[in-house]
Amino acid sequence: MKLACIDVGSNTVRLLISEVNNRGKLKRLNTKRVVTHLGSALSETKALNITGKNLTVKALSKFIDLSKKYNVSHIYAVGTSALRESKDGQEFVDTIRKLLDINIEIISGQREAQLTYEGIKASLDNVDHTLILDIGGGSTECVYMEGEKIMHTSIPIGAIKLYDLFIKKDPPSKEEIIDAKTYVLTKLSNSKLAIDKPFKKELLATGGTATTLATIDLEINRYNGQKVHLHRLTRQRVLHIFKQLINTPFKERLKLKGLEKKRAKIIITGLLILIEIMDFTKSKALTISDYGLLEGLMFEKSLEANSFSTHRT
Template identity: 35%
Template sequence: MSILAGIDIGTNTVRLLIADVKDRYTFKELRSERRITRLGEGIIDGKRLIPSAENRTIYVLKEFGEILKGYPVESLTAVATSAVREAKNGGEFVDKIKVETDFDIEIISGEEEARRTFLGVVAGLNPSPSSSPQRGEETKAIPSPQWGEGWVRGELLIMDIGGGSTEFIVSKNAEVLNTVSTGLGVVKLTEEFVKSDPVSDKELEGLRNAIEKEIKGLKDILNSPAKIRFVGTAGTITTLAAIDQNLTLYNPLRINNYVMKKRSIGRIFDDLKAKTIEERLNIPALEKGREDLIIAGTAIVLSVMEEFGFSEMTVCDYGLREGIVIDLYNKRYGL
């Protein structure tokens, strides 16, 4: 048994996972936390992290530090993604985190973010789309090759929508074939295009055009097969799954491996864009802090499904945070 921890410092959300890892295939989740800090707020204006966003994030990291003291964690990996790697003062912020929290932060590239996200996502997928969820309330099962290949034997296109970037991963038989990291981030797009409340038709047109420009030709760049299963992860996508099921409380058992139809996503989008931010806050499944970002995030999902011709998307509650822990275990034991 190895008690390991991973921290994901994203553009919008900071996540913590503490897990008791039995072997490379199975771990028990001891603690899972996430906080929306919107670290990337205002970054499109000057390519710098602003003090208030830095302070919110450091406050949460200090909170996570206190949580970690309650567990005999043997090893920890903390990574920062798009906002920190793009900010002119990203290195200074990492130094500040070290001074105030003693966390060593690894700034990872978009490609490395995609690789670790892949490890987490594949761990969360069922052997077949019709299988019941394998994730218990406290236990996550990382599939062994024998268990997992039933699901991952074919090709997958995995999309991870973040606050500052969106990663795409093409895999076959649980092996990564290609990755692309794009500049599509829900915080960036929201700050640039979504200014009215509710969002205007003109703003939606600008938003769609920006997304379509970024993903044009992506299918050829990824060299993705004609028949490929579409899997989505991260906050936008899990939120859509929660809304689609009218959940009042977020339940990973109901989210992980849930299959969403494109028409359902379109219906949700029509409802969301007609509402004001205040009205969206009345949707029980919509976490506070995402009420403005959900428009840009859903627009990304629909545009990608249109570009690739997907009619449905499998939702995965696992992602970079889980991949960090899996990668840490693999490196620790030379796997």
């Protein structure tokens, strides 16, 4: 069975086309991603970025055409933080449905975290002692196990949101970095992480900030999921890369090997959030995952399809 899954995020629209067999094993057939900055300036305007909306529609149209070439049985799409929080999110989803005949499910932070957990779980033998982190454009999702219960907290900070709020100079000033750090620490201190204290767990990060960190560390310009997946960095190495980036002007930053041009601005705030969480949870290292929400959605929908097929039989 072939399926296509799409994630409409605050910064990126991503596509995963996979074949899933009856045992639930996933084979990736194609992946695509387009940076749209859909959630840019959302914290100020409360509305989706107009250019980002146009880029999102174009990306979705191309993704749908590509999916049809693979003869997928269904295309599933979900929307996260930007569509959840914007005043025109549902209106945009309705417009896309009329234009492209595709329904985008705006999912809660809880469901986003659950899908991310399931996607990562499929690629690892055991995640019971893992704190899973997904730094998005508008929010940061944290998932971890407490006994047999999956715990989740959605923290209202993301790479785009933090950049829009604090970074005005190029390169950012010391005061801007300090103010941004203080803001992140306040949000963390008021989150469930401060109550549950999942501090003796392995830290595993997924999403654009994490995978970009890996490509910078690996010095690869062409994204390679196999190389990125399970790449490990110490806190010292993450901090070294962060300091290098915040002390480099934007135009010079564009030349850095492994850094995608459209992420050259918000990678600063994405890594700032990551480092603050590492310090808050006393993590000395982290592992990067190329799996996440899309894989979780793919497994969920394939199970539903198999269950429906079995029921009909």
